[in-house]
Amino acid sequence: MVVVIKKLKERVEKENISNIIPMVDDAYNLSFEDESVDRIYAIACLPEIPEPERTLKEFKRILKPDGIISFSELFLDPDYPLRRTEKRWAKKAGLEFIEGFGNWFVYRLNFIKTLN
Numbered sequence: 001m002v003v004v005i006k007k008l009k010e011r012v013e014k015e016n017i018s019n020i021i022p023m024v025d026d027a028y029n030l031s032f033e034d035e036s037v038d039r040i041y042a043i044a045c046l047p048e049i050p051e052p053e054r055t056l057k058e059f060k061r062i063l064k065p066d067g068i069i070s071f072s073e074l075f076l077d078p079d080y081p082l083r084r085t086e087k088r089w090a091k092k093a094g095l096e097f098i099e100g101f102g103n104w105f106v107y108r109l110n111f112i113k114t115l116n
Contacts, residue, residue, distance in 0.1 A: 027055040032062040040069045046086065047079040056093030060113055069095060072108045083107060 008022040025031055027049050040059050049055050059069050071086050086109055087097050095111040102108055 028058055030058050030062055034061055035064050037062045038064055038067050040067070041072070042070070043072045044074055044077050046071055046089070047073075047077075047081045052089045053092050056090055056095060060094050063113060065113065067112070068098075069111045070108055071111075073106070075105045083109060 002024065005022045005024055008020075011017075012020050012022060023031075028051070040063060042059075046052050046055070056069075063069060069090075071090075073080055073086070083100065090097065090109075090111050094114045096114045098110050098112055100107060100109045
């Protein structure tokens with residue numbers, strides 16, 4: 001993981017990108033301020049986290065009111081979750097499903113904060 005972050009940092013610096021912050025963080029206690037993140041991408045990683053609902057609650061905390069959380073999964077991943085599993089986790093965490101793309105082999109699901 002550290003190698004991936006290192007390479008991403010190098011690319012961000014080389015291309016002078018200011019809105020990407022490559023870092024390793026605690027999924028249950030992220031170092032971002034409340035409502036400070038526009039978009040969260042979780043690509044083939046959510047099922048790897050022991051308590052995904054807890055992580056999603058933390059994602060919700062840092063997501064801006066108009067932000068989006070995107071999950072992407074690939075069937076080749078040994079921990080591949082069904083769409084309904086990720087939708088259930090998200091709903092329990094207070095997220096609302098807005099749209100999905102893809103098929104059984106690869107998919108992306110987008111969520112927003114539940115309006116309550």
